[in-house]
Amino acid sequence: MATLGASKKHKVTVVGSGNWGTTMAKLVAENVKAYPTIFDETVRMWVFEEEVIIPKESRHYDAGSEASSKPQKLSQLINTVHENVKYLPGITLPTNVVAEPDLPSSVKDSTILVFVLPHQFIARVCDQIKGKIVPYARAICCTKGVDVSENGIRLMSETIGMRLSIYCGALSGANIASEIAQEKYSETTVAYDPPPMDSRAPTPSGSPTSSQVDLISPSKPIPSARSARLKALPSEYPPLSHENVRKLFHRPYFHVRIVDDVAGVSLGGALKNIIAIAAGFVDGLGWGDNAKAAVMRVGILEMVKFGKAFFEDSVKTSTFTEESCGVADVITSCMGGRNFRCAKKATQTGQSIFEIEQQDLNGQKLQGTSTAYEVNEFLKSQGLENDFPLFTAVYLILEGKAKPEQIPELIEPK
């Protein structure tokens, strides 16, 4: 018996192997070793297979050797040298991280799926593993962002949960993968609050059809009735309580707080980028740290209002004002993130942020601008632009219809 009353252990798969995915695999692997009665000792990591040449940053680069100049399969390299030489070079992974390039094999029998994929791959990957996972698996989504359009708001965790018919929580915080990989101290927030589940035998036919995979919109909050279709964890497993989920992620250098509020945690990671742009616009005016702090404070309260307006049943004020995924992530994003930096430079140089983006970001796009447009489109569709004056101010400035100098006036409470 693994633990009292539990004869099985949880197998964990990290779905994704970029720098954040590899970092999550590293810390989860450290934790499964620390709690061998709860978790299986191997952590599988799904690797999108590619041929790589060991770069100079790797611990295994050897200028003279033939092996270092020959392309090799990334998954094999990871399993041989215990380093993701392409996406997290220089960091040694625990030997119990096992790279697996075959997606269905990587998730087989796992009761815990940690999703760390780029936004645009999530739906596709889910469709490829649908029906190939245990029906009572639980997922945690570590990808930041939400899908917002005029039709509504959809959380990444919702996409995963609905497509796989499993419960999906979320992890988000003031986190930079490379710092955590180096074991520099930071914090994160995990949202995990599975509803009561059906404890009868799993029936694959009970999964939702595509027509049931709806967007969340203000008129249609997260349907709690969906929970009836989720399958309970068999009693042979240790419970996936807050305490045990925390054990999977918490490290001495990575402090975890668990909350219930999946929507709040997910929204924080998206909306903070709009705030960072606002803070950058104001900071570029040279108005000092107090003006910047004021914009950040107003922004945090606007996140709260947004969450409560559109997810009223579940979102808590404290998720934004007290947790790493809220206030701390806003602070970090407004100290040095690229949304902040580009917006500041736009004000300072008199250029548009789109020009700065093009000059400075090597073809990459700012998340804050697209989120600001998406959120505005949604607010407009709801007739609520005036209720979110800071979000609306950022949109107006991006559109060239207002100037950063007008922010105090635009957000002044009447």
Next chain:
Amino acid sequence: MATLGASKKHKVTVVGSGNWGTTMAKLVAENVKAYPTIFDETVRMWVFEEEVIIPKESRHYDAGSEASSKPQKLSQLINTVHENVKYLPGITLPTNVVAEPDLPSSVKDSTILVFVLPHQFIARVCDQIKGKIVPYARAICCTKGVDVSENGIRLMSETIGMRLSIYCGALSGANIASEIAQEKYSETTVAYDPPPMDSRAPTPSGSPTSSQVDLISPSKPIPSARSARLKALPSEYPPLSHENVRKLFHRPYFHVRIVDDVAGVSLGGALKNIIAIAAGFVDGLGWGDNAKAAVMRVGILEMVKFGKAFFEDSVKTSTFTEESCGVADVITSCMGGRNFRCAKKATQTGQSIFEIEQQDLNGQKLQGTSTAYEVNEFLKSQGLENDFPLFTAVYLILEGKAKPEQIPELIEPK
């Protein structure tokens, strides 16, 4: 009639004329002009009289003139050139700011007293005007800080309220006087929540004796019974509602939010300095913005806990997590305040913060270090050091009993 049902107007005195006092006088004077039915058009400012020579930074400096090299009375200069040439040079004051060097004359007949004095002068000034103010005057204390010792905690507003037998609120926020004087945008928080008051005729003998001017301690919360001794505002005056108090301070460049929580607002302005030291220690290690944001977040929640532990009846979580006096002031103090800067340099150079203080501050003292010691003395007396691990960690580092590297371990939730 000034306003419907109000035949009298509120006279306002700003008690203090340093850079923050003069800035407050400026903005209050702008507001009394904007609301002439509520407030008398003259704002008196008590000036501690001194002889000054017009400095180069003044708009009225004239290298060639004899007047510029001759010492003149500060109050007369202010009333002639409408500039506080010594403490706020370069800023033109509205002509309805009238400097008054005689303390009792400056407060005579004023119904609103805005205290902006250095901490150490408050009690003395109160004793000098006791019995010389209208008994139904109301005060707002704009001086940051609290008195903490092993005996208990006393708010500045408590000192003023008890010594003068009047109600005293508080103003605190992410504010730097010189920036507000230049009308750069910022926000502040005003705490104002007068209890029900005695509407009978004032009886000067009803004021508390010195033995009643007690420290607040955990076993002895703010005595609400004291309110019975406060005199209600006569009905000839416009009411001093939240709305009218906001009108006195709010400007397009200085956004005001009014709350009820005097203790929370006051504690924020003191405890944030301990957090700034913690953030500086961690930032000096080069752990990045996420580590710093984590320490700030933990610090904000420790302020909440402190407030609730020792002022349970009145302190609200939101004062710290949502208002300028809380989260925004913490952010500003941890971005560039001198507590932060000295602590960071101490970690970077391996010197103690006291050595840095001596080298860099020209004989001035950091508020954060003394507050950390005072708070620790108090927590120790209550046996509660372990309940405030970040505050205690700062104390231990100051004492050389811990290192900044240990902060994550010291604040890790068990």
